[in-house]
Amino acid sequence: LSPDAPFAFAPDFRNRLNQLAETLLRGGGSGGESGRQGRAPGNVEFKDHRPYVAGDDVRFLDWNVFLRSGALAVKTHSQDEAPQALVALDRSASMGPAGSRQDRLAREIAAAFGFLALRAGGEAVLRCSGGGSTRDTPALRGPRAVDAWLAAVEGAPAPAGADEPSDLDRLAAPSRPGRVVAWISDFLVEPLPAAAFAGLSRGASERYAFVTCAHEDALAPARAGDAVVLRDPERGGHVAAQHAPAWKAAFQDARAEHVAAVTALATRHRFVTVPASPESRFEECLQRALRPER
Amino acid sequence: MSLAFLQPWWLALLAVWPLFLLVARSREQRREQDAPDFLLWKRAAAKLPPAAVRARFSWRDLAWIAPLFLLTIGLAGPEMRRSASEPAVLILVDPSPSMETRGPGGETRRDRGIAEARRLLGSRSGTVEAVAGGLGETAVVSDGAGIPVLVVTDRAMPDLPARIGLVQATDDARNAGIVAAGFDPAAGLLVRVEADPGTGPRTLTVRGGDGREIAKDTLADPTRFRRVIPAELVEAAPTPIVVELDPRDALALDDRVSLVARRSPLRVAIQDGAPPSIERALRACPGVEIVHGDDPAAFRLFVAPVAAGGFETGSPAARHGGLSGPRPFEGLDGPVTWKAVFPLVRQPPGAQVLLSAGDAPLLVRHERAFVLLANPDEEGWASVPSFPLTIARLVESAAKDAGTVLAPAEGAVLSPAATHVMREGPAQPSRAPPVRASRPAVIPLAAWCFALAAAMMFALAAWSARRAMS
Numbered sequence: 001l002s003p004d005a006p007f008a009f010a011p012d013f014r015n016r017l018n019q020l021a022e023t024l025l026r027g028g029g030s031g032g033e034s035g036r037q038g039r040a041p042g043n044v045e046f047k048d049h050r051p052y053v054a055g056d057d058v059r060f061l062d063w064n065v066f067l068r069s070g071a072l073a074v075k076t077h078s079q080d081e082a083p084q085a086l087v088a089l090d091r092s093a094s095m096g097p098a099g100s101r102q103d104r105l106a107r108e109i110a111a112a113f114g115f116l117a118l119r120a121g122g123e124a125v126l127r128c129s130g131g132g133s134t135r136d137t138p139a140l141r142g143p144r145a146v147d148a149w150l151a152a153v154e155g156a157p158a159p160a161g162a163d164e165p166s167d168l169d170r171l172a173a174p175s176r177p178g179r180v181v182a183w184i185s186d187f188l189v190e191p192l193p194a195a196a197f198a199g200l201s202r203g204a205s206e207r208y209a210f211v212t213c214a215h216e217d218a219l220a221p222a223r224a225g226d227a228v229v230l231r232d233p234e235r236g237g238h239v240a241a242q243h244a245p246a247w248k249a250a251f252q253d254a255r256a257e258h259v260a261a262v263t264a265l266a267t268r269h270r271f272v273t274v275p276a277s278p279e280s281r282f283e284e285c286l287q288r289a290l291r292p293e294r
Numbered sequence: 295m296s297l298a299f300l301q302p303w304w305l306a307l308l309a310v311w312p313l314f315l316l317v318a319r320s321r322e323q324r325r326e327q328d329a330p331d332f333l334l335w336k337r338a339a340a341k342l343p344p345a346a347v348r349a350r351f352s353w354r355d356l357a358w359i360a361p362l363f364l365l366t367i368g369l370a371g372p373e374m375r376r377s378a379s380e381p382a383v384l385i386l387v388d389p390s391p392s393m394e395t396r397g398p399g400g401e402t403r404r405d406r407g408i409a410e411a412r413r414l415l416g417s418r419s420g421t422v423e424a425v426a427g428g429l430g431e432t433a434v435v436s437d438g439a440g441i442p443v444l445v446v447t448d449r450a451m452p453d454l455p456a457r458i459g460l461v462q463a464t465d466d467a468r469n470a471g472i473v474a475a476g477f478d479p480a481a482g483l484l485v486r487v488e489a490d491p492g493t494g495p496r497t498l499t500v501r502g503g504d505g506r507e508i509a510k511d512t513l514a515d516p517t518r519f520r521r522v523i524p525a526e527l528v529e530a531a532p533t534p535i536v537v538e539l540d541p542r543d544a545l546a547l548d549d550r551v552s553l554v555a556r557r558s559p560l561r562v563a564i565q566d567g568a569p570p571s572i573e574r575a576l577r578a579c580p581g582v583e584i585v586h587g588d589d590p591a592a593f594r595l596f597v598a599p600v601a602a603g604g605f606e607t608g609s610p611a612a613r614h615g616g617l618s619g620p621r622p623f624e625g626l627d628g629p630v631t632w633k634a635v636f637p638l639v640r641q642p643p644g645a646q647v648l649l650s651a652g653d654a655p656l657l658v659r660h661e662r663a664f665v666l667l668a669n670p671d672e673e674g675w676a677s678v679p680s681f682p683l684t685i686a687r688l689v690e691s692a693a694k695d696a697g698t699v700l701a702p703a704e705g706a707v708l709s710p711a712a713t714h715v716m717r718e719g720p721a722q723p724s725r726a727p728p729v730r731a732s733r734p735a736v737i738p739l740a741a742w743c744f745a746l747a748a749a750m751m752f753a754l755a756a757w758s759a760r761r762a763m764s
Contacts, residue, residue: 093330094330094331094332094333095330096330097328097330100330102330159330186330186331188330188331188332188333188334189333190333213331213334215329215330215331215334218327218329218330218331218335221327222327223352226322226323227323228327229324229325229326229327230326230327230328230329230332230335231326231327231328231329231332232329232332232333232336233328233329233330233332234332237332237336238326239329239332239335239336239339240339240344241335241338241339246342247338247342250338250339250341250342251334251335251338253338253341254334254335254337254338254341255331255334257337258333258334258337
């Protein structure tokens with residue numbers, strides 16, 4: 001995918017989202033337990049039944065009630081009054097390039113998180129930061145807004161520019177009941193954005209941090225043994241590396257240390273941290289984040 | 295074997311390809327690459343020694359320029375040339391008897407000439423060959439065919455081309471020899487002796503087979519001597535008659551001649567227009583001289599009808615059956631069909647039927663005349679083996695009446711040219727034929743280079759495609 005080409009999810013992406021939602025509703029996930037059946041971002045507790053009205057998602061029809069009484073009733077949940085998923089998507093150049101595995105995984109996680117919120121009748125907002133700006137998409141609500149949501153994620157700007165401190169400061173949002181925050185970034189910034197973690201944490205009741213260090217191997221295009229001049233796409237720095245096992249091992253160590261540091265920082269701010277490796281699939285990331293026994 | 299190039303300037307391109315590879319690899323090494331996870335690489339680099347930025351070469355790099363190398367070499371037109379080698383020198387040895395003349399050291403001119411030829415050629419290879427025909431002509435023809443030739447002779451050959459080698463094996467020998475020895479019943483035994491000037495006196499002796507001396511002459515000057523010995527003296531002596539010249543000299547081959555009794559040639563006269571098969575069958579018999587026409591001294595062979603000689607012929611009558619005669623004729627067995635036989639109506643006195651078909655005579659002899667009463671070509675007899683056998687038996691029958699002659703035994707040298715062995719004029723200097731390099735064999739290799747380059751390109755393309763797919 002060229003940097004100028006618009007991003008698009010795979011044709012089977014919608015099916016994968018539905019399967020993920022079904023899995024989570026059945027209490028699935030990497031934990032495999034169903035203590036909090038029906039859990040989803042902003043939609044986590046069964047509350048009551050109410051009469052079915054046109055437009056309700058038929059998947060929430062309670063067929064047992066229908067069989068017993070012949071009346072259509074849908075299930076309601078404890079937090080479906082004002083749930084909002086705030087998806088903060090890092091759009092700095094370190095998340096790219098456009099269409100890369102890193103970019104795709106980040107968009108898929110963002111889309112899936114908002115999809116689950118909308119499917120549960122909640123609200124979803126996409127907040128893109130990077131390159132000196134922070135932009136929010138209009139808030140979308142309810143299952144009917146899923147397509148618009150996916151289009152909004154697809155239309156998010158391609159990774160470009162650097163992570164500026166002002167961008168990170170603008171990530172914080174006013175406190176709101178039922179707000180769930182998902183921050184999707186590689187957090188490759190020095191120093192780590194502790195203030196941004198704190199700001200986001202204050203305004204949300206649930207917090208998730210997806211550390212998407214899923215970059216493709218920068219040494220792969222070079223031949224074994226060759227030197228490679230690596231350039232920083234954000235700030236233009238250079239470093240001479242070598243396609244050698246020692247360099248790969250040192251890189252893996254650096255990434256592990258980085259993920260550990262981010263996890264430690266996020267945990268201090270009550271974030272659930274999910275590291276994503278180059279081999280990760282977005283379903284696994286969501287299941288690990290939303291699993292009951294976290 | 296050596297490698298040569300028709301257009302060697304193309305080879306200068308060979309130096310370009312490694313430079314091209316070097317530049318390409320250097321550019322590849324200096325090429326920058328965006329790393330989104332630059333921060334992690336930067337941290338990794340902080341823990342490692344600086345990366346060596348230099349071009350590295352592998353066999354794959356060489357594989358990529360190998361087709362270019364092959365194409366370049368192919369454009370240069372490589373050729374494998376087999377080094378030129380001189381063909382073996384053909385040493386032609388004069389077969390004349392004078393080459394057997396022995397010099398002061400006891401070696402023959404032939405042996406000395408061949409040794410001199412070997413010395414002249416040195417390390418060059420040579421094959422010795424005796425010439426059956428003309429020596430000069432053979433040498434010129436061989437030389438024209440590209441074969442270096444060296445002639446070994448004792449004669450002067452001033453007209454021999456200069457590029458043909460020559461060894462004239464001569465010496466100061468003088469020779470006297472018997473150049474003719476023949477017996478004629480009417481004239482007697484004729485003996486001729488010739489000698490080189492200054493040979494010295496010789497003694498000519500004629501002996502019978504029992505060793506008895508028939509004649510003896512002392513030749514003060516044997517340069518040219520002729521002697522006729524009466525026939526009765528010779529005929530009275532047993533054979534072989536030996537004619538000797540003493541003392542022996544450098545060429546012993548012509549100092550002694552023995553005459554042995556041999557059957558004289560059988561002369562057979564045939565008619566003009568006789569069936570060709572008759573002449574063919576007669577020529578197949580050894581010792582037969584064929585005369586066309588009428589020769590009173592020869593045996594005559596006629597084909598019927600015979601008007602002269604008292605034979606009368608009647609109308610032809612077809613007869614079938616075997617052949618019979620006073621003597622068995624081998625090869626006559628089997629059916630023979632005679633379309634026409636001319637039976638004798640009356641035979642002259644003394645006529646002898648040698649062969650008959652049924653009750654009709656077929657071959658009749660009357661004194662020195664043989665009459666064949668059927669045309670073998672027309673009757674088909676000539677196409678069966680019995681006919682030449684019959685003619686052979688006819689010749690055998692007639693040969694009993696032929697006389698004998700005294701003839702020199704086999705191997706006798708009776709030739710004035712061979713007897714005079716003295717060199718005339720100064721000997722020609724020996725010379726070796728010039729070295730004649732054979733044309734080198736050339737094997738063009740350009741096509742192989744192009745084919746190999748194409749194969750390597752195909753293999754590299756396939757390998758790249760496979761790598762890209764994987």
